Amino acid sequence: MQQIKYLLNDSDIPRQWYNILPDLPAGMLPPLHPATKQPVGPDDLAPLFPMGLIEQEVSPQRWIDIPPEVLDILVRWRPSPLIRAVALEKALGTPAKIFYKYEGVSPAGSHKPNTSIPQVYYNKKEGVKRIATETGAGQWGSALSLACNFFGVEAKVYMVKISYQQKPYRRVMMETWGGSVTPSPSNETNAGRKILAENPNSTGSLGIAISEAVEDAASRADTKYALGSVLNHVLLHQTIIGLEAKKQMKIAGVDPDVVIGCCGGGSNFYGLSAPFIQDKINGAKVDIVGCEPASCPTLTRGHFHYDFGDSVGMTPLLPMHTLGHTFMPPSIHAGGLRYHGMAPIVSEVLRQKLMRAEAFNQIECFQAALTFARCEGIIPAPESSHAIRGAINEALKAKEEGKEKNILFLLSGHGHFDMSAYEAFLANNLGDFELPQGEIDRAWNAIKDFPEAKEF
Numbered sequence: 092m093q094q095i096k097y098l099l100n101d102s103d104i105p106r107q108w109y110n111i112l113p114d115l116p117a118g119m120l121p122p123l124h125p126a127t128k129q130p131v132g133p134d135d136l137a138p139l140f141p142m143g144l145i146e147q148e149v150s151p152q153r154w155i156d157i158p159p160e161v162l163d164i165l166v167r168w169r170p171s172p173l174i175r176a177v178a179l180e181k182a183l184g185t186p187a188k189i190f191y192k193y194e195g196v197s198p199a200g201s202h203k204p205n206t207s208i209p210q211v212y213y214n215k216k217e218g219v220k221r222i223a224t225e226t227g228a229g230q231w232g233s234a235l236s237l238a239c240n241f242f243g244v245e246a247k248v249y250m251v252k253i254s255y256q257q258k259p260y261r262r263v264m265m266e267t268w269g270g271s272v273t274p275s276p277s278n279e280t281n282a283g284r285k286i287l288a289e290n291p292n293s294t295g296s297l298g299i300a301i302s303e304a305v306e307d308a309a310s311r312a313d314t315k316y317a318l319g320s321v322l323n324h325v326l327l328h329q330t331i332i333g334l335e336a337k338k339q340m341k342i343a344g345v346d347p348d349v350v351i352g353c354c355g356g357g358s359n360f361y362g363l364s365a366p367f368i369q370d371k372i373n374g375a376k377v378d379i380v381g382c383e384p385a386s387c388p389t390l391t392r393g394h395f396h397y398d399f400g401d402s403v404g405m406t407p408l409l410p411m412h413t414l415g416h417t418f419m420p421p422s423i424h425a426g427g428l429r430y431h432g433m434a435p436i437v438s439e440v441l442r443q444k445l446m447r448a449e450a451f452n453q454i455e456c457f458q459a460a461l462t463f464a465r466c467e468g469i470i471p472a473p474e475s476s477h478a479i480r481g482a483i484n485e486a487l488k489a490k491e492e493g494k495e496k497n498i499l500f501l502l503s504g505h506g507h508f509d510m511s512a513y514e515a516f517l518a519n520n521l522g523d524f525e526l527p528q529g530e531i532d533r534a535w536n537a538i539k540d541f542p543e544a545k546e547f
């Protein structure tokens with residue numbers, strides 16, 4: 092029997108997260124207060140986040156202990172499996188070895204509980220009773236509802252209206268775990284009412300939903316806010332994926348030549364690749380590739396600049412690759428990848444040339460997802476299909492060049508709640524979007540007078 096699954100024991104679960112901040116060769120720029128243009132301090136963030144998470148946001152410590160209460164929950168489904176995609180390799184006729192780390196084994200079906208569990212833990216520890224958040228495709232809202240349920244905290248989820256309508260079962264999932272779900276834009280917040288006044292038929296966006304959740308948390312003493320991607324502490328929590336993967340690749344006896352993930356806000360991509368980026372900083376030869384949709388091309392066509400994290404302008408200004416906070420991506424099925432910005436850490440990693448980025452159209456991604464599903468069995472989330480496209484392209488390149496190559500990618504979740512997207516694809520009802528340069532220019536012009544993210 093050929094060994095194709097690399098499983099760790101429960102006792103092998105990582106006990107610490109890896110923080111890249113002290114290792115980034117050119118450091119990082121701070122977030123700025125939008126009014127004063129000065130770096131934000133802990134006091135600015137205190138209305139939104141508990142101190143435990145604010146400390147992680149700026150920590151200079153390379154290794155940060157995972158609390159035992161968090162491990163007790165994560166170990167119910169972690170360590171997640173690393174699997175060699177032998178059937179896919181055979182179908183492609185490639186000399187490359189393809190490995191994937193699978194995060195669909197979590198109760199919510201994606202990598203997001205890796206951060207929702209510790210986030211709710213730190214909130215609970217500091218006496219928070221209620222957490223407000225936003226969700227795009229529904230995965231983050233599910234992950235937060237799951238975590239709030241475990242710790243006895245109330246979850247209030249503003250869900251992008253188009254997803255609320257298209258994905259009723261994601262809502263039911265959140266409600267099953269006790270979360271309450273409101274379609275966004277809603278008339279429960281000033282931000283929502285403002286958008287509805289301008290456009291009563293607005294189907295929402297992640298940026299609008301963020302504004303509503305931030306306003307909700309900032310205006311109530313019992314409530315804090317939680318974000319499922321982008322921020323440093325979120326990316327920190329996701330490094331558990333890469334730390335496990337490193338142990339598993341060691342058991343498999345191979346060093347990856349290329350590490351691939353899909354990029355929305357950057358958390359799953361970074362979670363897998365962080366320990367390999369550390370190797371690269373220390374001299375290893377490894378290609379790190381972030382894959383994004385061509386219709387929301389933050390890394391490949393955005394600017395590295397200060398911008399708001401939300402579309403109304405309530406958050407601090409973040410130094411990041413951005414298309415501009417007013418950018419409205421087309422309604423592609425990979426809802427989790429439709430964000431105008433990119434995590435500041437991932438943006439720095441790209442700017443410091445420790446990774447590269449590629450953009451793919453939705454049809455070529457669904458074709459890759461279908462190939463994967465028919466070879467390996469697992470039906471991927473539409474977001475994850477971008478990483479599969481990237482991995483298949485690398486495997487085909489290896490075949491063309493007649494080179495052996497070790498490919499590692501992250502399958503960030505399963506697509507069991509995305510069957511309507513597969514239905515559209517199988518019925519040939521899916522299109523690619525040509526993103527006009529004019530829309531990119533318009534959204535960029537709206538922010539180009541914001542502070543420049545200068546070299547230092």
Ligand SMILES: *Cc1c(COP(=O)(O)O)cnc(C)c1O
Pocket residue numbers: 200201202203230231319320321353354355356357358359360427428472474475503504505
């Ligand atoms: C949310 C999500 C993404 C995108 O978010 P990142 O922060 O970029 O990881 C990707 N895949 C799945 C399955 C998701 O749920």
